[in-house]
Amino acid sequence: MTTKSILVFGATGEIGGRIARQCVDAGHRVTGVTRGANQRPSPDLSGVELLQADKGERECYTGTLAGRAFDVVIDSVPAAEHVTLAFEHFAGSIQHYLMCGSTGTFAPLQYLPADENHPWREKTEVNFYHQSVRDAAALDLHARHGFPVAILRPTNIIGPDRVPLELWGGRSPKYFRRMLAHEAVEIPVCGNILVQSGYNDDLASAFVSAASKGPEIDGEIFVISTRKAITLDRYAEVARDVLSSRSRVEVLPIEEIRQRYPDDVNAAGIRFLVEHMCFDLRKAERMLDYDPKFTAEQGLEQALKWCLDEGMFES
Numbered sequence: 001m002t003t004k005s006i007l008v009f010g011a012t013g014e015i016g017g018r019i020a021r022q023c024v025d026a027g028h029r030v031t032g033v034t035r036g037a038n039q040r041p042s043p044d045l046s047g048v049e050l051l052q053a054d055k056g057e058r059e060c061y062t063g064t065l066a067g068r069a070f071d072v073v074i075d076s077v078p079a080a081e082h083v084t085l086a087f088e089h090f091a092g093s094i095q096h097y098l099m100c101g102s103t104g105t106f107a108p109l110q111y112l113p114a115d116e117n118h119p120w121r122e123k124t125e126v127n128f129y130h131q132s133v134r135d136a137a138a139l140d141l142h143a144r145h146g147f148p149v150a151i152l153r154p155t156n157i158i159g160p161d162r163v164p165l166e167l168w169g170g171r172s173p174k175y176f177r178r179m180l181a182h183e184a185v186e187i188p189v190c191g192n193i194l195v196q197s198g199y200n201d202d203l204a205s206a207f208v209s210a211a212s213k214g215p216e217i218d219g220e221i222f223v224i225s226t227r228k229a230i231t232l233d234r235y236a237e238v239a240r241d242v243l244s245s246r247s248r249v250e251v252l253p254i255e256e257i258r259q260r261y262p263d264d265v266n267a268a269g270i271r272f273l274v275e276h277m278c279f280d281l282r283k284a285e286r287m288l289d290y291d292p293k294f295t296a297e298q299g300l301e302q303a304l305k306w307c308l309d310e311g312m313f314e315s
């Protein structure tokens, strides 16, 4: 394997930190940039040269990063203006600019499993349209100027280090606290709705693999996740098992759940949760050698066990 010099923006984050860790473990030279404000857990970042700067400010490129050369730049949390600044600073000097996007751009899905050819550029009632605009602009930089952009789109992220998605549409510990107390919990609309989670270490591995690929990945989108979607019924069942919960699970309309927990339900999140999420990973498997090791059930179990160990469910 060729050693590369890799810059990771967001190198203390859940995905960015794992990308940085795995890049070092793969033998690359890794520089990480963050503002130094992250309070959430980070993986062991020994071997990563960590710099402090705001990637939204020009000074990051003309000051902090001046005189440094990189083969690959990875932005784990890109905003539209970050893509523009990266283009201005790195065009012509890097092999890849790898961006983390989201499968939320594809919603609502018109066929299952959806793949990268699924429509995503138009605004819909539920898609992450600002990310669609950002991604379209980034792909345009590739089409018009040859900027070597590839976009990796995870589904919702699961695994240790973060409260997993709950079925109120957010990441509230309160939902799982109710399960631990054997109190009733809810599933919105229908238990057969499909949800597909991506295990954090597996998602990071796709970026590390992409960094070693050739120009064939540029201008491309890749969906990354666990291999299978599961139903909301199954998701709740796994959570109950892990938490040894005897909670009754009620299927209710969104409005009724919102009325029950006006301060806890994530209004946009619960509306998004009732959209089927189910993706075909074959493009990432074929072009990035993506080989996720964990199932959604294992990811949920590990996330909940991490929460228990960290006392996240203690009130």
Ligand SMILES: NC(=O)c1ccc[n+]([C@@H]2O[C@H](COP(=O)([O-])OP(=O)(O)OC[C@H]3O[C@@H](n4cnc5c(N)ncnc54)[C@H](OP(=O)(O)O)[C@@H]3O)[C@@H](O)[C@H]2O)c1
Binding pocket: 009, 010, 011, 012, 013, 014, 015, 016, 017, 033, 034, 035, 036, 037, 038, 040, 053, 054, 055, 056, 076, 077, 078, 100, 101, 102, 103, 104, 153, 154, 155, 156, 157
């Ligand atoms: N959550 C989900 O379920 C989900 C689903 C699909 C896709 N995604 C995507 O996955 C990515 C999540 O990445 P993550 O989990 O690693 O995020 P994260 O845990 O929130 O970490 C964000 C990282 O970026 C750094 N950062 C933020 N703004 C910065 C700035 N202006 N300049 C420099 N560093 C900055 C943070 O450090 P400082 O704060 O110290 O700067 C931190 O290191 C996002 O792109 C998200 O859209 C998430």
